[in-house]
Amino acid sequence: MSLSPRALALLVSAAGVLAGCASPGALRPDLPAAAPVRWHAPLPHAGDPAAIAGWWARFDDPLLARLVDAAQAASPTLAAAQARLAEARAARTAAGARLLPTLDASASLSRGRAELGTPIANTAVAGLQAGWELDLFGGAQAGRAAAGARLAAAEAGWHDARVVVAAETAQAYVALRACEALRQQAELDATSRDATARLTQEAARVGFQAPATAALADASAAQARAQAVAQAAQCQGVVKSLVALTALDEAALAGQLAERTARLPAPAALAVDSVPAQALGQRPDLAMAGWAVEAAAAEVQAARADRWPRITLAGSVSRARVDFDGGRLEGNLWTLGPLAVSLPVFDAGTRAAQVDAASARYDEALAAWRGSLRQAVREVETALVQLDSTASRAADAQRALDGFEASLRATEARHLGGLASLFELEDARRSAAAARSQWIALQQERLSAWVTLYRALGGGWTADGPPPAPRPVAAAS
Structure with missing residues (x-):
């Protein structure tokens, strides 16, 4: 169960196209810049929070979906991500505003004598001033494109x-339910060993068992009780983790958890033999890395545009009134201009350094995208291997559990009849307990593999058909 060779070849090809279309050399001033070819596959949950929780409804445990909802509502990580999203949205609005003219209103009132020989006058002026920087070299457009990409990444x-x-x-x-199953197993084992210890001590008291055998039975019972207490404490620790994740009252959470104690949730009708390579494009972290590359490419263009002249146009219109002894002047005032051109002549290499810094940030974002892609492939492969491994081991684990438990029942009957020693009974009990623990651990491992695959594919996947083909995205210019 793995990505097919053709799928892996597609991934390698995509990375190669990325390297060719967005190489560091493409960021040099004498060559055109290009954004990488990215996949724009839709998210498997279509970006709908309800769909994210709905994926967990496929399991036969409704409490799991409710806990996921509670955790998402209480998560400080999500709150921080929401704040970053609001910040990015505001930054995009500000970047887009640079392409439009500005308009300011002003009003003034003064009293005095402007020149010798003139009367004292009261002057009132109210008007509007407009300004506009002409984006002839695309700096503002590149800034808006970068801000848009940062918003998409957020x-x-x-x-x-x-x-x-x-x-x-x-x-x-899943860890809690597995822990509860192990705790129940430990409690049953401790109860059984206590009963054996009591019977052995009674037999030793009347001379049918040696004192050493009674001591062994008592030690075995004490060991089982200690193990049961330790397992219960471990389960309490996992409950504390769920309380921290969901921010639910611990007593209320414990009441909900008690309904299905020690029952591991099972996915309903979920089977995945392979994953198409394009499905990796559904991962939000890969999308975030791809948008970061686009933003960095646009920022390189903005830094280059800053090395060219800046052209601004200003104008104003106002209404003025002057009151002085013996008269009043009132009318409209307006200006068009100046049309100003600012040409960088000498800045000690500041603007060139800013271009180099933006290019370095682009290289960094590109490397991060490539690393995220390789990590995504590894995570999906690992999850599929784990699913395959747990499926392959299930039949043997069940057979071993059935066999050891049957052996334990037979040994217990023989021990009660005096045909088996306590040593034989303890050996059979240890084998059966180990087989039961391995079976529970296998179920937990399989469920964990499902959760890992869910995470590796960006929050689920669509098995009805292949995702849409990737489409190239041109760099902002």
């Missing part, structure tokens, strides 16, 4: 935070 980051919180909550819930 949106993808918000979705990624939701998926991460959901996966973390699901992993904790």
Whole structure:
């Protein structure tokens, strides 16, 4: 169960196109800049928070979906992502405003004598002043494109935070149910060993068992009780983790958890043999990295445009009135201009350094995107391998559990009849307990692999058909 060779070849090809279309050399002033070819596959949950929680409704445990909802509502990580999204939205608005003229209103009132020989006068002026920087070299447009890409990255980051919180909550819930199953097993084992110890001590008291055998039975019972207490404490620790994730009252949460104690949730009718390579484009973190590359490419263009002349146009219109002894003057005033041109002549290399810095940030974003792509492939491959491994081991684990438990029942019957020693009974009990623990751990491992695959594919996936083909995105110019 892995990505097919053709799928992996597609990934490598995409990375190669990215390297060719957006190489560091393409950022030099004498060559045109180009944004990378990115995948724009829709998110599997279509960016809908309800769909993210709805994926967990496929499991046969409704409490899991409710806990995911609660965790997302209380997560400080999501709150921080929401704040970054609001900041990016405001930055895009500000960047877009640079392309439009500005208009300011002003009003003034003064009294005095402007020149010798003139009367004292009261002067009142109210008007509007307009200004506009002509974006002839595309600097403002590139800034707006960069801000738009940063906003898209922030949106993808918000979705990624939701998926991460959901996966973390699901992993904790699965761990709790597995811990409860192990705790029940430990409690049953401790009860059984206590009964054996009591019977052995009675037999030793009347001379049918040696004192050493009674001591062994008592030690075994004490060991089982200690293990049961330790397992219960571990489960309490996992409950504390769920309380921290969901911000629910611990007593209320414990009441909800008690309904399905020690029952691991099971996914309903979920089967994945392979994952198309394009499905990786659904990951919000990959989308975020891709938008960061686009933003960095646009920022390079903005830095280059800053090395060219700036052209601004200003104008004003106002109404003025002057009152003085013996008369009044009133009328409209207006100006058109100046049309100003600012040409960089000498800045000690500041603007060139800013272009170099923007190019370096582009290289950094590009490297991060490539690294995220490789990490995504590894995570999906690992999850599929884990699913395949747990499916392959399930039959043998079940057979081993059935066999060891049957052996334990037979040994217990023989021990009661005096045909088996306590040593044989303890050995059979240890084997059965180990097989039961391995079975529970296998179920937990399989569920964890499902959660890992959910996270690796960006919050679920669509198995009805292949995602849409990737489309190239041209750089802002």
